Amino acid sequence: MYRIIEKQDLTPAITLMKVDAPAIARKAQAGQFIILRLHDQAERIPLTIADYNRDEGTITIVFQIVGKSTEELATLKQGDSILNFAGPLGVPSEIEDYGTVVCIGGGCGVAPIYPITRALHQAGNRVISIVGARCVDMCFFEPEMRSVSDELHVVTDDGTKGRKGLVTDPLEDILKSGSKIDLVIAVGPVPMMSAVAKLTKTYGVKTIVSLNPIMVDGTGMCGCCRVSVGGTTKFACVDGPDFDAHQVDFEELTKRQRTYKKEEQVASEHYHQCACGKE
Amino acid sequence: MAEESTENEMAEESTGKERKGRKEVAARNAMPTQEPQVRVRNFNEVATGYTWEQALSEAGRCLQCKKKPCSNGCPVGVDIPGFIEFMQKGDFLGAAKKIKESNNLPAICGRVCPQEGQCEKLCTLGKKHEPVAVGRLERFAADFERRAGTEIPALPKSLNKKVAVVGSGPSGLTVAADLTRMGYRVTVFEALHMPGGVLVYGIPEFRLPKEIVRAEIDYIKQLGAEVMVDSVIGKIQSVDELLADGFEAVYIGSGAGLPTFMNIPGENLSGVYSANEFLTRTNLMKAYLFPDYDTPIKVGNRVAVMGGGNVAMDSARCSLRLGAAEVHIVYRRSEHEMPARREEVEHAIEEGVHLDLLCSPIRIIGNKDGWVEALECVRYELGEPDESGRRSPIQIKGSEFIMPMDTVIMAIGNSPNPLIAQTTPDLKTGRHGVLVADPETGATTKKGVYAGGDIVTGAATVISAMGAGKIAAASIDRYLRGAE
Numbered sequence: 001m002y003r004i005i006e007k008q009d010l011t012p013a014i015t016l017m018k019v020d021a022p023a024i025a026r027k028a029q030a031g032q033f034i035i036l037r038l039h040d041q042a043e044r045i046p047l048t049i050a051d052y053n054r055d056e057g058t059i060t061i062v063f064q065i066v067g068k069s070t071e072e073l074a075t076l077k078q079g080d081s082i083l084n085f086a087g088p089l090g091v092p093s094e095i096e097d098y099g100t101v102v103c104i105g106g107g108c109g110v111a112p113i114y115p116i117t118r119a120l121h122q123a124g125n126r127v128i129s130i131v132g133a134r135c136v137d138m139c140f141f142e143p144e145m146r147s148v149s150d151e152l153h154v155v156t157d158d159g160t161k162g163r164k165g166l167v168t169d170p171l172e173d174i175l176k177s178g179s180k181i182d183l184v185i186a187v188g189p190v191p192m193m194s195a196v197a198k199l200t201k202t203y204g205v206k207t208i209v210s211l212n213p214i215m216v217d218g219t220g221m222c223g224c225c226r227v228s229v230g231g232t233t234k235f236a237c238v239d240g241p242d243f244d245a246h247q248v249d250f251e252e253l254t255k256r257q258r259t260y261k262k263e264e265q266v267a268s269e270h271y272h273q274c275a276c277g278k279e
Numbered sequence: 280m281a282e283e284s285t286e287n288e289m290a291e292e293s294t295g296k297e298r299k300g301r302k303e304v305a306a307r308n309a310m311p312t313q314e315p316q317v318r319v320r321n322f323n324e325v326a327t328g329y330t331w332e333q334a335l336s337e338a339g340r341c342l343q344c345k346k347k348p349c350s351n352g353c354p355v356g357v358d359i360p361g362f363i364e365f366m367q368k369g370d371f372l373g374a375a376k377k378i379k380e381s382n383n384l385p386a387i388c389g390r391v392c393p394q395e396g397q398c399e400k401l402c403t404l405g406k407k408h409e410p411v412a413v414g415r416l417e418r419f420a421a422d423f424e425r426r427a428g429t430e431i432p433a434l435p436k437s438l439n440k441k442v443a444v445v446g447s448g449p450s451g452l453t454v455a456a457d458l459t460r461m462g463y464r465v466t467v468f469e470a471l472h473m474p475g476g477v478l479v480y481g482i483p484e485f486r487l488p489k490e491i492v493r494a495e496i497d498y499i500k501q502l503g504a505e506v507m508v509d510s511v512i513g514k515i516q517s518v519d520e521l522l523a524d525g526f527e528a529v530y531i532g533s534g535a536g537l538p539t540f541m542n543i544p545g546e547n548l549s550g551v552y553s554a555n556e557f558l559t560r561t562n563l564m565k566a567y568l569f570p571d572y573d574t575p576i577k578v579g580n581r582v583a584v585m586g587g588g589n590v591a592m593d594s595a596r597c598s599l600r601l602g603a604a605e606v607h608i609v610y611r612r613s614e615h616e617m618p619a620r621r622e623e624v625e626h627a628i629e630e631g632v633h634l635d636l637l638c639s640p641i642r643i644i645g646n647k648d649g650w651v652e653a654l655e656c657v658r659y660e661l662g663e664p665d666e667s668g669r670r671s672p673i674q675i676k677g678s679e680f681i682m683p684m685d686t687v688i689m690a691i692g693n694s695p696n697p698l699i700a701q702t703t704p705d706l707k708t709g710r711h712g713v714l715v716a717d718p719e720t721g722a723t724t725k726k727g728v729y730a731g732g733d734i735v736t737g738a739a740t741v742i743s744a745m746g747a748g749k750i751a752a753a754s755i756d757r758y759l760r761g762a763e
Contacts, residue, residue, distance in 0.1 A: 041568075042573050043572075217471060
């Protein structure tokens with residue numbers, strides 16, 4: 001059992017939890033993920049590590065309510081426990097002094113981009129960050145991102161905070177300005193990562209994306225998370241989650257993400273029925 | 280001629296017990312099973328097990344040969360006539376105790392061991408008649424004991440030496456049980472949330488109920504072994520860190536957990552599963568109880584399973600139980616070459632699984648949403664036997680044909696999980712990434728580190744993994760006593 005020692009609602013739909021997992025915290029690095037399971041009937045959910053504290057022995061996760069399992073996870077309170085919590089999984093992000101890097105986080109992807117941004121900043125890079133959200137209510141981690149960035153751009157779809165538009169808008173300005181960008185790292189929804197990849201490709205700037213496809217075990221055993229990268233099949237759980245954005249087949253990834261759309265609906269309805277019945 | 284010599288041998292090998300001339304040999308007791316049309320709608324165990332009378336009658340068929348040829352065929356060396364003798368006297372608890380002297384997972388082995396190629400193959404009675412149903416008797420004794428309440432044997436004084444076991448599948452559990460019984464302090468590290476490895480994620484409920492796996496693991500825990508789930512060795516701790524952390528020896532039994540695909544176009548379409556994923560969703564995550572259990576699975580009307588092994592049969596039979604209307608096994612060779620147990624193939628056919636033999640897919644065709652729509656296959660004919668002794672298939676030119684399909688399952692094998700080898704620099708690996716280990720001792724190229732099971736051999740059987748575990752446990756004991 002892994003105790004939730006802190007819970008914070010970052011936005012009405014996005015929650016942060018600090019989980020007591022000292023053994024994982026000892027090893028965790030930016031870019032890795034954990035898999036958790038709430039109870040005996042629950043599924044295994046992969047979540048990218050949003051932060052870790054080796055002294056406290058904690059792993060921070062940030063998640064958005066997108067379906068039954070995340071909704072149920074959000075019902076847990078400080079002091080409650082998660083039944084299973086395994087990690088740190090996946091290959092850590094490659095952190096080195098590249099020069100000038102652009103770190104992009106979209107939606108819930110702002111959480112996993114934060115430790116990567118911090119590590120890149122500590123490694124001596126000049127860091128330009130772009131965070132995007134649907135609206136002001138969906139923005140979070142802005143102070144955290146600001147503290148590890150030399151320059152920060154905030155965009156919202158509706159313009160309720162920062163610039164109105166998409167993360168690709170400030171990115172395009174930066175690329176157009178002609179200033180030398182050595183690396184772009186983007187974490188967020190698949191359409192966002194795909195758009196970033198498309199844009200940076202035209203400018204020939206190396207780009208890394210962190211993929212979060214559907215997984216079961218997360219240790220390379222099932223192959224559910226396979227993605228086509230440069231024409232070969234990779235398992236995001238053990239070969240990734242970071243990949244060269246210009247090699248990723250986003251169209252295939254998008255289709256695979258939709259595999260259980262109907263079942264996700266069924267699970268959600270079933271959960272609400274059961275939850276209502278109990279009250 | 281041959282028959283006479285068999286008779287003589289039988290007389291010679293039998294014990295001094297009274298034998299009234301040429302005794303009629305009773306027919307082997309058939310295993311009671313659920314009717315195919317019933318079982319194909321549920322996940323309950325197919326074979327329901329002998330009754331008390333059947334067990335006594337079957338035990339009575341054993342000749343109690345002095346030479347115990349059957350025991351020589353057992354990878355873990357169970358004293359088979361010894362336990363059957365207890366059963367002949369009606370002492371089923373005594374029988375279970377006898378089995379557990381060499382096998383700590385009898386209820387599992389009684390169900391999934393390929394006895395027809397091991398103990399039963401060497402049964403003296405089998406030379407002329409049908410062999411004694413050793414596996415069914417083992418299962419009966421183990422089930423009897425479990426229901427009666429398992430007795431924990433007296434353990435020696437703790438040696439206060441710690442051993443780490445990586446992986447809680449059949450080989451890891453065997454090492455854990457054997458070393459615990461010798462007095463070692465054993466910690467088993469399991470990557471998933473439930474111990475058992477392939478016994479819980481791979482083999483379906485209807486062949487091996489998970490309750491039985493749980494009970495056998497509980498027994499090993501009661502012996503004193505500690506089992507840590509959620510512990511991905513290579514990530515949370517490396518083998519070197521385990522050794523530095525007070526473990527004096529490490530056994531690696533992490534299995535052949537990496538699924539193989541065919542590298543044909545369309546494999547990443549939705550609706551294409553590795554057998555590992557399909558079975559893990561079904562068995563470990565209980566997707567057949569969705570939405571009461573969270574993990575979903577999608578099985579359309581028509582399912583094709585690639586491969587001819589036990590995993591292919593399990594996938595096909597799970598598909599039927601999950602509601603598929605038509606399930607096809609697509610296999611490149613003929614039925615004769617199928618590596619699956621005969622019993623599994625027969626059960627699958629009884630349940631309505633179609634065998635599409637001598638053909639293999641060349642591509643999977645998808646619709647515009649990225650879902651499987653059909654399988655394009657090509658036909659084969661059998662040529663000369665290859666190095667494995669099986670007749671190798673040769674493609675027939677121009678024989679391409681299309682099979683409409685909703686789901687495709689790849690059950691063509693697994694390779695070892697590379698996590699441990701990648702994070703333990705001084706462990707030597709061989710072909711396909713298997714760990715190099717001495718078959719006589721289980722010793723790897725790293726001091727104090729032993730390995731066995733599928734991580735060393737590539738995908739094989741539960742019992743061979745247990746056999747490797749037994750050998751390694753004995754050599755770890757010698758090593759820690761300073762003899763090796």
